[in-house]
Amino acid sequence: MKITGASVFGEDRNFHEKDLYVKDGLIADGPTDGEEVIDATGCAAIPGLIDIHFHGAMGEDVCDGNAEAFEKIAEYEVSRGVTAICPATLTLPVEDLKHVLSLGAEFAAKGNDKLSDLVGFNMEGPFISPVKKGAQNAEFIKKCDPAIVDEFYEASKGLLKIIGLAPEENPDFEKYIEAVKDKVIVSLAHTASDYETAMKAFGAGACHAVHLYNAMTGMSHREPGVVGAVFDSKHVTAELICDGIHIHPAAVRATFEMMGPERMILISDSMRSTGMPDGEYDLGGLPAIKKGREVRLKDGGAIAGSGTDLMDCLRTVVLDMGLPLEVAVAAATVNPAKRIGIYDKYGSLEPGKLADIVLLNKKDLSINTIFRKGSPIG
Numbered sequence: 335m336k337i338t339g340a341s342v343f344g345e346d347r348n349f350h351e352k353d354l355y356v357k358d359g360l361i362a363d364g365p366t367d368g369e370e371v372i373d374a375t376g377c378a379a380i381p382g383l384i385d386i387h388f389h390g391a392m393g394e395d396v397c398d399g400n401a402e403a404f405e406k407i408a409e410y411e412v413s414r415g416v417t418a419i420c421p422a423t424l425t426l427p428v429e430d431l432k433h434v435l436s437l438g439a440e441f442a443a444k445g446n447d448k449l450s451d452l453v454g455f456n457m458e459g460p461f462i463s464p465v466k467k468g469a470q471n472a473e474f475i476k477k478c479d480p481a482i483v484d485e486f487y488e489a490s491k492g493l494l495k496i497i498g499l500a501p502e503e504n505p506d507f508e509k510y511i512e513a514v515k516d517k518v519i520v521s522l523a524h525t526a527s528d529y530e531t532a533m534k535a536f537g538a539g540a541c542h543a544v545h546l547y548n549a550m551t552g553m554s555h556r557e558p559g560v561v562g563a564v565f566d567s568k569h570v571t572a573e574l575i576c577d578g579i580h581i582h583p584a585a586v587r588a589t590f591e592m593m594g595p596e597r598m599i600l601i602s603d604s605m606r607s608t609g610m611p612d613g614e615y616d617l618g619g620l621p622a623i624k625k626g627r628e629v630r631l632k633d634g635g636a637i638a639g640s641g642t643d644l645m646d647c648l649r650t651v652v653l654d655m656g657l658p659l660e661v662a663v664a665a666a667t668v669n670p671a672k673r674i675g676i677y678d679k680y681g682s683l684e685p686g687k688l689a690d691i692v693l694l695n696k697k698d699l700s701i702n703t704i705f706r707k708g709s710p711i712g
Contacts, residue, residue: 335355335356335357335369335370335371335372335708336353336354336355336356336365336369336370336371336372337353337354337355337356337372337374337379337691337693338353338354338371338372338373338374338375339373339374339375339376339377340354340374340375340377340378340379340693341377341378341379341696342354342378342379342683343378343379343380343381343660343663343667343682343683344682344683345668345682345683345684347595347660347661347663347664347668348660349378349659349660353365354379354683354691355369356689356691356705356708357369357708358708359447359688359689359707359708359709360685360686360687360688360689360707360708361683361684361685361686361687361688361689362685363685372703374693374702374703376695376696376697377693377694377695377696377702377703378659378693378694378696378699379683379691379692379693380663380667380683380691380692380694381417381663381667381668381680381681381682381683381690381691381692382412382415382416382417382418382450382667382680382688382690382691382692382704382706383414383415383416383417383418383644383645383648383666383667383692384416384417384418384419384420384453384666384667384670384671384676384680384681385411385416385418385419385420385421385601385602385604385643385644385666385670386420386454386456386495386496386573386599386601386670386673386674387420387422387456387544387545387573387601387602387603388419388421388422388601388602388603388604388608388639388643388644389421389422389423389424389603389604389605389606389617389639390403390407390421390604390605390606390608391406391407391410391411391604391605391606391608391609391610391643392406392407392409392410392606392608392609392610393406393606393607393610393615394406394407394606395424395605395606395616395617395618396421396422396423396434396438397423397424397426397430397431397434397618399430399433399434399437400437401437401440401441404437404438404441404452405441405446405449407419407421408441408446408449408450408452409448409449409450410608410609410643411449411450411643412448412449412450412704412706412711413704413711413712414643414644414645414646414701415645415692415701415704416450416643416644416645417450417451417680417688417690417692417704417706418450418451418453418671418676418680418690419450419451419452419453420452420453420454420455420456420495420496420670420674421438421452421455421456422455422456422457422458422603423435423455423456423457423458423459424458424459424470424471424617424618425458425459425460425462425467425470425471425472425474425475425618426459426460426471426474426618427474428460428476428482428485431457431460431486431489432485432486432489433489435455435486435489435490435493435494436489436490436491438452438455438490438493439489439490439491439493442491442493443491447706447707447709448706448711449706451680452493453493453495453674453676453680454493454494454495454496454674454676455490455493455494455495455496456495456496456497456521456544457486457494457496457497457498458470458498458523458524458544459474459475459498459523459524460474460475460476461475461476461477461478461479461497461498461499461500461503461504462475462498462499462500462503462523462524462525463475463500463502463503463524463525463526463527464503465526466500466524466525466526466549466550467524467549468524468548468549468636468637468638469617469618469620469622469631469636469637469638469639470524470618471618471619471620477503477504478499478504478506478507478510479510480510480513480514483497483514483517483518484517487517487518494518495518495519495674495675496518496519496520496521496542496544496674497514497518497519497520497521498521498522498523498524498544499511499520499521499522499523499525499535499540500522500523500524500525500526500527501522501525501527501531501532501534501535501540502525502526502527502528502531503525507534507535507538508534508535508538511535511538511539511540512538512539515538515539515540515541519541519542519673519674520535520539520540520541520542521540521541521542521543521544522535522536522540522542522543522544522550522560522563522564523543523544523545523549523550524544524549524550525549525550525551525560526550526551527550527551527559527560527563528551528557528559529551529557529558529559529560529562529563532551532559532560532563532564533563533566533567535563536563536564536567536569536570537567540570541567541569541570541571542570542571542572542573542673543560543564543570543571543572543573544573545573545574545575545580545601545603546561546564546572546573546574546589547561547574547580547581547585547589548575548580548581548637553565564593565592565593568597570597571597571598571599571669571673572589572593572597572598572599573599573600573601574586574589574598574599574600574601574665575601575602575603575640575647576600576647576648576650576651576655577602577603577627577640577641577642577646577647577650578627578650578654578655579627579628579637579640580603580637580640583654583655583656586651586655586657587655587656587657590657590661590665595661595664595665596664596669597669598665598669599665599666599669599670599673600644600647600648600651600662600665600666600670601644601647602640602642602643602644602646602647603639603640604639604640604641604642604643604644605617605622605624605629605638605639605640605641607622607624607629607641608640608641608642608643609643610624612624612625612626614632615629617629617631617638617639620632620633620638621633622638622639624641625641626641627640627641627642627646628640628641629641644666645692645701647666648662648663648666648699649699651665652699653698653699659699667680667681667682668681668682688707689705689707689708690705690706690707691704691705691708692704692705693705
């Protein structure tokens, strides 16, 4: 197959006017005999998006503990141009989390070229702070324990990529980080940590921050908090929920400028209510109310994830917040792929990688066509 007429997103994080070739489900380095020609004039060709932090969609949550949830969520995500997924788990009992991870590993092993690939897990809890629990269930918060991480890793068959930590709640957090950092990415998540403690965690080997600004200490001129520590720790990547609700557009623009576009990762943090009508939904046993993109706990009104998907977040960050398309695309493809170690197969349109391609109409960034391993979806 040859896709012609499109502006193609390149590994240099810029768009180029060139033809794109596909053979045997992979990006090819040149034409082949008898290939189908796709006219993509007026489109931008980008890699399939990668969401490394979301919980569910279409009435399902990955923590529901059933195989059907994974399939339904993956079906929805691929229809939105999100071709690789690394869902986030809630704070639940350890045995429940192990069951979810095990089911996910089984789903990933089966594979389905018509669905998004499950490429990892991002565990927000259970080693978080009750002070900054947000919409997490405080009943199941635990102290950090390398042995439990080993259990999670084994249950996931190695799919566990990121696990959260509130260092201020755990006196031995540096030893814990040292013990697990070569197996999983340690992220600061749902934490009331001050700048100094966060810097010690990053110095010990933590290298990621879950949904920057949300459920953590912010940055001020005298108390730079976790956000300031992320800025000063150049090896650290950070997630941003760019649904237009969690973070003000000015803060999004400032953060990309401050941290640098190579360190920023767009996420959706979508809940089971995404793709569903407004109303009341369950979030780890807690009732949450969806109104448009906004989801809040029924009791207390805390923001409880989002009601949108990553493609909509990308569109929002470009059309409503003023970021260049190439910067937004990299933050939803290249950066997450590199962060969780899957850039050899995903995240760019270079020869040899999976032909997961999304054609966007340049005028409004609406989806024109989605290709999964070179075959159109839908």
